[in-house]
Amino acid sequence: MIELKYVDKRYPTSNALLYINGLTIGKGEIVGILGENGSGKTTLLKSIMGIGELQNGEITIEGKPNTDQYERMAFITEEGSFLPDMTPRNYARFLAEFFPRFDRDYYNRLLELYELPPDRKIKTFSKGQKMKLEISAGLSKKADYLLMDEPFVGKDIFSRRDSLKLMMSGLQGDETLLITTHLIDEIENVIDRAIILHKGLIRADLYVDDMREEGKSLADVMQEVRNTKPRYHN
Numbered sequence: 001m002i003e004l005k006y007v008d009k010r011y012p013t014s015n016a017l018l019y020i021n022g023l024t025i026g027k028g029e030i031v032g033i034l035g036e037n038g039s040g041k042t043t044l045l046k047s048i049m050g051i052g053e054l055q056n057g058e059i060t061i062e063g064k065p066n067t068d069q070y071e072r073m074a075f076i077t078e079e080g081s082f083l084p085d086m087t088p089r090n091y092a093r094f095l096a097e098f099f100p101r102f103d104r105d106y107y108n109r110l111l112e113l114y115e116l117p118p119d120r121k122i123k124t125f126s127k128g129q130k131m132k133l134e135i136s137a138g139l140s141k142k143a144d145y146l147l148m149d150e151p152f153v154g155k156d157i158f159s160r161r162d163s164l165k166l167m168m169s170g171l172q173g174d175e176t177l178l179i180t181t182h183l184i185d186e187i188e189n190v191i192d193r194a195i196i197l198h199k200g201l202i203r204a205d206l207y208v209d210d211m212r213e214e215g216k217s218l219a220d221v222m223q224e225v226r227n228t229k230p231r232y233h234n
């Protein structure tokens, strides 16, 4: 379980903020973190990962401070955690050293599946290949909590579906997943719950099944959020 209490995150060089009074994400939930550009999605994931200091508040993973739980979390982001001069094979050594549960066989299988050359320097990879490597590394850490920042690679819908399918098939089944994305149509069938941020506040937090019962789609809810002013801090 991930718990956020009175989280207040600001950047010294901008007016942006993330303010979350209370948020609980249960074990095993698959949650989409949605919202327009600059709404705070990445900031939320980074805060949960313990990257950067909070102005106020606390974030715990199963009751312990998030900063003590690195081994149980994987952050999959376009920025990547590899050094550009490494090859995927070197990177595996680094991962094995820092992540005790790192599964090298699984990593190698993913490299093959994604057709990533194991001995080529990562800096020569395309953006899509880098993201595929990042997904391979993230899934191979066998983390309990996976935080994915815009993980869908490829320009066309088929490669996005493929990477989504691959990510889901690579899971053990009991992981907690947080995924930020702009691709709301693709994600709607994958997530249990959607959290919609707008200007650093949670403006909607709903279960997809309930939403469907009301005859709504994620696009409808996003539109509602855009059209209404916040009445309270969540």
Ligand SMILES: Nc1ncnc2c1ncn2[C@@H]1O[C@H](COP(=O)(O)OP(=O)(O)OP(=O)(O)O)[C@@H](O)[C@H]1O
Residues within 6 Å of the ligand: 011, 012, 013, 014, 016, 017, 035, 036, 037, 038, 039, 040, 041, 042, 043, 044
């Ligand atoms: N390091 C930083 N320093 C100053 N401001 C920042 C920093 N990182 C993010 N911000 C600001 O915080 C706000 C939220 O940014 P964030 O990257 O979390 O949004 P996002 O929802 O992930 O956006 P996108 O969909 O474009 O990736 C934005 O206004 C952004 O400019």
